[in-house]
Amino acid sequence: MNHGYETxxxxxxxxxxxxxxxxxxxxxxxxxxxxxxxxxxxxxxSIMREAISILISRQILDVxxxxxxxxxxxxxxxxxxxxxxxxxxxxxxxxxYLHGLIEFRKxxxxxxxxxxxxxxxxxxxxxIAAMYQNLQQASGDPVARKAAEDALQLAIIDASGDSLxxxxxxxxxxxxxxxxxxxxxxxxxxxxxxxxxxxxxxxxELGDADGAKAAMMQxxxxxxxxxxxxxx
Numbered sequence: 001m002n003h004g005y006e007t008x009x010x011x012x013x014x015x016x017x018x019x020x021x022x023x024x025x026x027x028x029x030x031x032x033x034x035x036x037x038x039x040x041x042x043x044x045x046s047i048m049r050e051a052i053s054i055l056i057s058r059q060i061l062d063v064x065x066x067x068x069x070x071x072x073x074x075x076x077x078x079x080x081x082x083x084x085x086x087x088x089x090x091x092x093x094x095x096x097y098l099h100g101l102i103e104f105r106k107x108x109x110x111x112x113x114x115x116x117x118x119x120x121x122x123x124x125x126x127x128i129a130a131m132y133q134n135l136q137q138a139s140g141d142p143v144a145r146k147a148a149e150d151a152l153q154l155a156i157i158d159a160s161g162d163s164l165x166x167x168x169x170x171x172x173x174x175x176x177x178x179x180x181x182x183x184x185x186x187x188x189x190x191x192x193x194x195x196x197x198x199x200x201x202x203x204x205e206l207g208d209a210d211g212a213k214a215a216m217m218q219x220x221x222x223x224x225x226x227x228x229x230x231x232x
Contacts, residue, residue, distance in 0.1 A: 006047070013043055013051040018060065021071050031061065031069040075163040080171060095228075101175045102224045108168045109153070109220060113212040115160035117204045124159040125205060131155045132201045139190055150177075152197060156204070176227075189226065196222055 017037070020026055031037060038048035052069065055061040058078045062070045120128065131152035138145035150173060157169040196219035203211035 009043060009047055010050045010054070013041055013047055014054050016041055017051060017055060021060070026071070029071040031071065033068065078167065079164060080167045098228060101172070102220065102227070104168075104175075105172045105220055106217065108165055108172055109156075110213040110216040112157045112160040112162065112165045112169060113200055113204065113216040114209040115162055115165070116156050117207050117209040117212040119161040120159035120204060124155070128152065128155045128159060128201055128204060132197060135197060136194055139187065139194070145190065149193075149197075152201075156200070159204070193219070193223065 017031070021031075026032065032040070034045060034048050034052060038045050041048070043051075052061060052063070056063060058081075059072060059076050060078075062072050064070070116124070116128070131148065135145065135148040135152055138148040153169070153173065157166050160166070196215070199215035200212055200219060203209075203215050
């Protein structure tokens, strides 16, 4: 089979399956077995498998032994294509890209912090406080503090309750990791970073959306200076 035709056929099947999901053509949240689905759509099993694999990678489907193929909740679907983002991030960083990444982060993280201040559950606020405590205690180990910072950022993003912001936030994290895998900042610089996070965390604890947004914007501005100094 011609490769171009096969690729086009896979895309068509992907669209047909998604359309069926949206229209409620399948029983509950379960898809028919691939053998039945491939016959229904008039394609080979290999084409069907490839289409299903694409939908799994986009977090639309979940396949498990014995239970079959399940449609995941729409809030879990990947709106942003992480594969394309990862390809771009694997390229050599340049000043224009770094500035773009910083500006993108300014669109995502301050808004997430503001939402977290008003939407976070008691459990999420406790988790954010715990992650911040871990960050404070990780000062001596660059790898540990990077992991602690990532965990705190993720806790804040999750507490925003916004699935789109969460997906954009993961792109930001991926981007920062690609250009600054493990920062070896001096102790004073790290203490300043921790203090900036402390302002964000306190504002979230107080339910102060404007304060959380402003504190996160300040944190990003300070960390951007270091990022550009280290990588450009």
